[in-house]
Amino acid sequence: MPVGILRVGGHTPAEVVSNERIAEWSGTTPDWIAERTGIHERRYADPGTTTSDLAAHAVRQIFAEAPDAPQRIGGIIVATCTPDVPQPATAAVLQQKLGLRDVLAFDINAVCSGFLYGLTLADGLLGRSAQQDQLLLVGADKFSTIMDRGDRRTVSLFGDGAGAVLLGRVPDGYGLLGSRLVSNGELHHYVGVEAGGTRTPLDEAARAAGDHLLRMDGRAVKDYAVTTMRKLVEQVLDDTGLSVDDIDRFVFHQANTRLLESFAADLGIDPARVPLTAPRLGNTAAGSIPLTLRATADERPLRRGEHLLFAAVGGGMTAAATVLRWY
Numbered sequence: 001m002p003v004g005i006l007r008v009g010g011h012t013p014a015e016v017v018s019n020e021r022i023a024e025w026s027g028t029t030p031d032w033i034a035e036r037t038g039i040h041e042r043r044y045a046d047p048g049t050t051t052s053d054l055a056a057h058a059v060r061q062i063f064a065e066a067p068d069a070p071q072r073i074g075g076i077i078v079a080t081c082t083p084d085v086p087q088p089a090t091a092a093v094l095q096q097k098l099g100l101r102d103v104l105a106f107d108i109n110a111v112c113s114g115f116l117y118g119l120t121l122a123d124g125l126l127g128r129s130a131q132q133d134q135l136l137l138v139g140a141d142k143f144s145t146i147m148d149r150g151d152r153r154t155v156s157l158f159g160d161g162a163g164a165v166l167l168g169r170v171p172d173g174y175g176l177l178g179s180r181l182v183s184n185g186e187l188h189h190y191v192g193v194e195a196g197g198t199r200t201p202l203d204e205a206a207r208a209a210g211d212h213l214l215r216m217d218g219r220a221v222k223d224y225a226v227t228t229m230r231k232l233v234e235q236v237l238d239d240t241g242l243s244v245d246d247i248d249r250f251v252f253h254q255a256n257t258r259l260l261e262s263f264a265a266d267l268g269i270d271p272a273r274v275p276l277t278a279p280r281l282g283n284t285a286a287g288s289i290p291l292t293l294r295a296t297a298d299e300r301p302l303r304r305g306e307h308l309l310f311a312a313v314g315g316g317m318t319a320a321a322t323v324l325r326w327y
Helices: 019-026 030-037 051-065 090-098 111-128 185-190 204-208 218-240 257-267 285-299
Strands: 003-011 015-018 041-044 073-079 104-108 134-142 160-169 175-183 191-193 214-216 249-252 307-314 318-325
Touching: 003 051, 003 111, 003 175, 003 285, 003 318, 015 019, 019 030, 030 257, 041 160, 051 090, 051 134, 051 160, 051 285, 073 090, 073 111, 090 104, 090 134, 104 111, 111 134, 111 160, 111 175, 111 285, 111 307, 111 318, 134 285, 160 285, 175 218, 185 191, 185 218, 218 257, 218 307, 218 318, 249 257, 249 285, 285 307
Parallel strands: 073 104, 073 134, 249 307
Antiparallel strands: 003 160, 015 041, 134 160, 175 318, 191 214, 307 318
16 A cells, blocks of 8 residues: 555744844844845754754654554654764654654654655555554754854754654555655765764864864755756656646745745746745754645645645755655
8 A cells, every 4th residue: 555644743942043143143134144045033942952852842743633643653764964962863762752662763864855765765664564554754953053153154044843744554546656866975065064973073173173063055055956856856747647737735845935936936836835934944954844744734734635746955965856645
């Protein structure tokens, strides 16, 4: 049987970080941020909050709405590039916080494409294993911990948050219809955090150089995002025999509002079919697609048979596009 999304949960921290605060940190103006990014505010978690805490809040929203879900879950996949610790997996920590026992739990890191990479992996696990009945897929990131507050090009974009989906089998004709994933490792230098791995230790010298913070070639990332997302969107539509007009909602990774507006216009997509959370949440990395899915469902409940197209671009460089028919 096909695999579909059964429930969606989301969580963002309470603290609102306005463009005025970002402007103070980075020496720019609120108008510059709003004009260039279309982002007006974002959320930051407090220093004591971990990525797994954000994830647990998102999952508990699902549990509150589906109390029988914990008994049927056979595994947890967490998409994140800001894990609690280098090891063990944040998914294992989340498993303990949720009180789930004897289930698989692992992380994936495809940066902002991670949620869609996880969706394709989960589809394979559920479709080929008798052990798993339902799976939790969580996208969660705490980018506030890796922000250079003096760099207006990055600090203006990112916020903290987590989104979660409960995945399970659905009737034929529904669920995931097609998926395209790609990585272009020769471009890995476009965006990343240099220190903290085996190549560059996170020592005093690295901190003094700012190598523990996010660096991004914004122009190169934008060019890659526009061309690669378009290619994957066209490919997955062709794979599924659908057209742009057949898609009811385009749930894109919320890289920034201006990029999404331009991308939708280029493809001839009605803006009403492109829900946005970037203006108030910023770029929540792996959490942005499930958070946006929850937001659009809250605003206008999803109807059985709706076609959804998800697409994302992340560091690596990575990209993904997926089509799903809602059940």
